[in-house]
Amino acid sequence: MISTRGRYALRVMVDLAKNSQNEFITLKDIAKRQDISKKYLEQIIPIFNRENMLIASRGYGGGYKLSKSPKEYTVGEILRLTESSLAPVACLETKSNQCPRAGSCPTLFVWKGLQKVEEEYLNGITLQDILDREIDLSGNDYNI
């Protein structure tokens, strides 16, 4: 299950994509707009700065803005950076988590396939896709 970290991160990125016309947006504003604890966001969002996905500016007049066009961010990469793991089962998380029966496990391919399906889906959606979709939705949530 995707945790609040990943969900909040995505909402912040969408907020930035939507509200920044090349000027810096403060986390304070985003936190208020999204109704998320600013303190909590402060430990999530710097991750993207380290990966050069955001440009940060400290001090008066500072804030964040995207470093690239919204179509160059996928939901998949945003979640990979913020979620502890996107693996659908523990035995696919790390090598050390791999179970000793992996070599003969008849169900392993099920989980590998699930992971593939998920990742392909998440890698196929960009921030721009979300912005485009939002225009369609404007005001209702019936058409999904």
Next chain:
Amino acid sequence: MISTRGRYALRVMVDLAKNSQNEFITLKDIAKRQDISKKYLEQIIPIFNRENMLIASRGYGGGYKLSKSPKEYTVGEILRLTESSLAPVACLETKSNQCPRAGSCPTLFVWKGLQKVEEEYLNGITLQDILDREIDLSGNDYNI
């Protein structure tokens, strides 16, 4: 993330599909074969009995067997019964978990789409598919 409950349940069902030629198989045997705590399985497997997916027999000579053909069980239904939730995010779990912003949330369609992709994948795999696949794999895990 799929928990041990769901993973173990699937392994037990595959074990039954594979090892039962219409006779009852004890949880003791399955637990030993799968190297899973029998006591733990005892609180998972009766779920399937209640749903008439398994036939249980108590007492001497008793055990479990499938009530239908392996091709009539999907991974999806097995997981839905054993996992607390298959929703990819908390806000899709229950109505009471739905967030107040749902009506205007620009990211909600992403999660709904993810859920759909996952469920379609899991509903598309049967126990028979797993048995068939196992023959191919026999002894190696290179071809996935």
Next chain:
DNA sequence: TATAAAACCTATTGACAAGGTAGGTTATTT
């Protein structure tokens, strides 16, 4: 009919991660 063996039931526990809160430090503009 006693006994063994099986499923079934319910409570409890220990560990761990999620989801924050708190209090500070560093950088930058006015």
Next chain:
DNA sequence: AAATAACCTACCTTGTCAATAGGTTTTATA
């Protein structure tokens, strides 16, 4: 200098997972 913003690190509370434990009920066999 002062205000404001990002950034860092430690802590804490709560809930769930993954079992373990100790029983009860059912049924075939000796």
